[in-house]
Amino acid sequence: MLAWLFTAFLGLSGGLAVGCGFVAFITVLDIIPRLYQLLGGAVSVQWLEKAVIWGVISAMVIDFSDVHFHFLPFGTAFIGLLQGMFIGMLAAALTEVLNVFPILAKRLKLDDVLVWLLMAVVFGKVVGSLFDWMIYQTS
Template identity: 40%
Template sequence: MQIIQNILLVIIGFSGGIAVAGGVFAFISILGIIPRMADRLGLASHIYQMETVIAIGGIAGSFMTVFQVHIRMGMAGLAIFGLFAGVFVGSLAMALAETLKVIPVLCQRTNLRFGLPVLIVSLGLGKALGSLYQLCFCPH
């Protein structure tokens, strides 16, 4: 009876994981992050490789989370990982904001004519400084 229960739990967990992963990747593809980044970086001919690497990263992250794999990489490796994770989250947030037309609506309602690049950089710096404050000064 215990074996059947464990097999059923594995099937339910695996099915739920596939559903969530499918939703996340569908969300990323609807936002068009990969083609937009490939176009801006001049790597449009390598878009399939970029999508493959992102899928492998998602699978590796899931594997490391489920099996609690620890990788010793030191402070430099942690900084590099943090940079890449921040770039991804920032790209996702800006793509979502662009899709929802947040910036144009904000500019229209505030009659903002000049300084849009300053506004975008300020949003990014505010997010970064808020994250650093939380990391350094908030108790864990």
């Protein structure tokens, strides 16, 4: 019973940490306001927020279940297009956020270690991706 409670607590804590990190990430990158601006106010902000929430919930349910989809080529292309749009917007937002590093380095007088800060971010991403692809996916 104690092991079950510990596992439940650990799972809940990890889920809350990841959820808070995701919300902070979306907030820092101003994803919702940028989408609203790109759409020219054609939809309400609440609709965009609900779309993000339902997208996260749908992805979570699909990830935790053993569901396999068999789409026609057109359906697969459409889903790929949506995923590509999301990754493109995320990459554009991250590019703008990376401009924060030089400003932060100048204000904190860390100009000489700016390269090391950026390399730490890059190597952290590479190591995390390699761990996910090579170790986590094979187990």
